[in-house]
Amino acid sequence: MPELRQDxxxxxxxxxxxxxxxxxxxxxxxxxxxxxxxxxxxxxESMTPPETLAFRPDGLPADSPDWIVRxxxxxxxxxxxxNFEETSDGLFKSRKAYGAHEVVIHGPDHNLNLAxxxxxxxxxxxxxxxxxxxxHKSQPYGKYIQIIINHGKEAGASLEHSHSQIFAMPLxxxxxxxxxxxxxxxxxxxxxxxxxxxxxxxxDNGTRFIDRTENFIVFVPYAAKLPFETWILPVHHRxxxxxxxxxxxxxxxxxxxxxxRRFYNGLSxxxxxxxxxxxxxxxxxxxxxxxxxxxxxxxxxxAGFELGTNMWINVTIPEQAAEFLRNVMS
Amino acid sequence: MPELRQDxxxxxxxxxxxxxxxxxxxxxxxxxxxxxxxxxxxxxESMTPPETLAFRPDGLPADSPDWIVRxxxxxxxxxxxxNFEETSDGLFKSRKAYGAHEVVIHGPDHNLNLAxxxxxxxxxxxxxxxxxxxxHKSQPYGKYIQIIINHGKEAGASLEHSHSQIFAMPLxxxxxxxxxxxxxxxxxxxxxxxxxxxxxxxxDNGTRFIDRTENFIVFVPYAAKLPFETWILPVHHRxxxxxxxxxxxxxxxxxxxxxxRRFYNGLSxxxxxxxxxxxxxxxxxxxxxxxxxxxxxxxxxxAGFELGTNMWINVTIPEQAAEFLRNVMS
Numbered sequence: 318m319p320e321l322r323q324d325x326x327x328x329x330x331x332x333x334x335x336x337x338x339x340x341x342x343x344x345x346x347x348x349x350x351x352x353x354x355x356x357x358x359x360x361x362e363s364m365t366p367p368e369t370l371a372f373r374p375d376g377l378p379a380d381s382p383d384w385i386v387r388x389x390x391x392x393x394x395x396x397x398x399x400n401f402e403e404t405s406d407g408l409f410k411s412r413k414a415y416g417a418h419e420v421v422i423h424g425p426d427h428n429l430n431l432a433x434x435x436x437x438x439x440x441x442x443x444x445x446x447x448x449x450x451x452x453h454k455s456q457p458y459g460k461y462i463q464i465i466i467n468h469g470k471e472a473g474a475s476l477e478h479s480h481s482q483i484f485a486m487p488l489x490x491x492x493x494x495x496x497x498x499x500x501x502x503x504x505x506x507x508x509x510x511x512x513x514x515x516x517x518x519x520x521d522n523g524t525r526f527i528d529r530t531e532n533f534i535v536f537v538p539y540a541a542k543l544p545f546e547t548w549i550l551p552v553h554h555r556x557x558x559x560x561x562x563x564x565x566x567x568x569x570x571x572x573x574x575x576x577x578r579r580f581y582n583g584l585s586x587x588x589x590x591x592x593x594x595x596x597x598x599x600x601x602x603x604x605x606x607x608x609x610x611x612x613x614x615x616x617x618x619x620a621g622f623e624l625g626t627n628m629w630i631n632v633t634i635p636e637q638a639a640e641f642l643r644n645v646m647s
Numbered sequence: 648m649p650e651l652r653q654d655x656x657x658x659x660x661x662x663x664x665x666x667x668x669x670x671x672x673x674x675x676x677x678x679x680x681x682x683x684x685x686x687x688x689x690x691x692e693s694m695t696p697p698e699t700l701a702f703r704p705d706g707l708p709a710d711s712p713d714w715i716v717r718x719x720x721x722x723x724x725x726x727x728x729x730n731f732e733e734t735s736d737g738l739f740k741s742r743k744a745y746g747a748h749e750v751v752i753h754g755p756d757h758n759l760n761l762a763x764x765x766x767x768x769x770x771x772x773x774x775x776x777x778x779x780x781x782x783h784k785s786q787p788y789g790k791y792i793q794i795i796i797n798h799g800k801e802a803g804a805s806l807e808h809s810h811s812q813i814f815a816m817p818l819x820x821x822x823x824x825x826x827x828x829x830x831x832x833x834x835x836x837x838x839x840x841x842x843x844x845x846x847x848x849x850x851d852n853g854t855r856f857i858d859r860t861e862n863f864i865v866f867v868p869y870a871a872k873l874p875f876e877t878w879i880l881p882v883h884h885r886x887x888x889x890x891x892x893x894x895x896x897x898x899x900x901x902x903x904x905x906x907x908r909r910f911y912n913g914l915s916x917x918x919x920x921x922x923x924x925x926x927x928x929x930x931x932x933x934x935x936x937x938x939x940x941x942x943x944x945x946x947x948x949x950a951g952f953e954l955g956t957n958m959w960i961n962v963t964i965p966e967q968a969a970e971f972l973r974n975v976m977s
Binding site (some may be wrong): 320325326327331333335342370376384408409437466467473474484492499503512515518538539540544580583584590591594608617622624625626629631632633641 | 652653654661730739791802803827829872913917946951957963965967
């Protein structure tokens with residue numbers, strides 16, 4: 318099973334995913350098998366582990382076709398729900414990678430994705446996010462839950478069929494940890510949520526603004542780390558994604574789809590990544606943290622500089638990216 | 648000119664490189680121009696900015712052919728040596744990206760690289776690293792200097808001709824900062840350098856060991872973040888790369904080349920990145936930090952999970968990667 322290893326210098330944990338493991342020789346021939354049978358289509362349900370959630374007409378059995386959205390454990394999981402165990406060999410600490418890793422299949426059609434399905438499909442996907450988030454939150458490993466989308470091979474999708482992934486784990490990773498800490502510091506200094514202040518500034522300023530509805534706003538952040546990085550946030554202070562109401566969820570589905578359509582139409586269906594940051598399950602500083610989605614098309618390559626420094630070089634000016642996306646017919 | 652923008656939440660700085668800037672429409676057609684004239688070959692010296700260093704036979708003028716190794720400012724610089732200036736607009740802080748960004752051209756032959764040139768060429772490259780490091784160290788912007796290699800298009804090289812890059816900047820980025828802090832904490836707790844302790848453990852343990860000479864050791868680190876991540880370190884405590892002696896440098900050239908040959912031969916000349924971490928110029932905790940080179944072949948794609956968490960999933964077990972590299976005929 319996969320394990321977590323702690324970097325003896327920085328203290329950060331790395332996942333060594335033996336289940337997904339490639340043996341050294343696997344890399345020598347770097348070719349893809351494109352003619353494989355897709356395990357995410359109707360009739361191929363037995364190719365995945367048994368589903369953990371599916372929306373389908375009443376009366377139909379689990380793991381049968383005719384579902385609308387289907388959630389299954391990842392066959393090559395980075396986290397697995399077995400018991401936690403820490404081992405230490407002097408400098409070197411490891412833990413079993415205790416947690417869960419699931420796939421949310423966005424719909425049955427191999428040729429559609431969240432930019433091209435009708436919006437009703439996005440509503441079902443968000444419903445699945447919330448239900449599975451709440452499930453993992455209740456589990457002993459549920460200290461942090463990361464929902465992501467990898468769309469397109471160049472953005473790391475190993476299967477073409479449109480899907481999200483949910484990772485639930487027993488620790489808070491470096492980036493969300495430093496966001497929580499930074500936001501908490503800001504709150505101590507100002508008595509305000511830094512995301513609420515950013516939203517206010519972006520509305521006033523307007524140069525990085527893309528879209529808004531009553532309850533959601535879309536903009537390119539001031540210090541975007543990559544070209545066309547785009548955030549979707551609730552306009553009003555909302556620390557927890559899983560507390561979203563049904564009407565907010567339906568509104569989000571529409572804003573999320575429209576934003577994906579800006580990328581799809583403006584940048585010719587680019588490979589892209591999405592990740593959702595929200596207050597972790599046990600987190601108490603909810604007055605300072607504000608959930609948000611980040612969408613980043615995969616247009617450039619993070620290379621030696623980024624790997625060696627964790628500092629990003631963005632080759633597109635955020636204001637120009639926003640202007641471009643604002644003007645795309647979505 | 649390029650600017651640094653501070654993330655209002657994490658405090659990390661991002662480089663917005665207007666000089667390298669791609670306008671939104673540049674991304675729509677994602678094709679490469681492979682038939683371009685190479686600015687790094689003999690006779691094309693005028694295609695680069697004037698050189699800042701070159702090794703060539705005595706008596707030949709600057710920016711003429713027949714050089715052995717040549718260093719020039721990057722034409723699309725991420726940092727430029729103009730005056731520092733900070734601006735602040737409420738939440739949003741920016742600075743000019745004050746510093747330097749240079750290219751070290753490894754040699755004149757378009758078809759060779761540091762794995763295939765004779766070792767004498769690597770000696771000259773390391774000599775250039777040291778001289779330029781010392782130059783930038785003496786400049787007012789020289790708070791941190793990052794030397795890297797991007798080899799191959801998939802590893803982010805925009806030009807095919809073998810080269811390194813040197814970035815000099817007025818601040819210490821997140822990753823080296825957290826390494827310096829982690830190593831200093833370890834020193835406070837144990838009175839020892841964590842890298843020295845790692846070296847001892849890797850020699851004892853042997854499963855991640857690849858190679859060693861009198862003064863250098865090569866191994867896959869315990870918590871390698873990516874497949875085949877490999878470190879080269881001085882065996883004895885050495886905080887500063889730029890303090891390397893001539894005989895250590897010649898020995899390093901040989902070890903570095905042999906290591907690159909393991910990748911070249913074992914993984915069919917993979918795209919790869921190298922970065923060199925060393926105590927920053929003004930850093931005083933030199934008893935706790937130990938310079939090292941990291942080499943990572945580009946075999947996988949960092950996707951939504953890594954972007955959203957800054958946590959890595961390594962799909963190759965470090966001990967298997969080391970065994971493979973140990974047994975390659977270099």
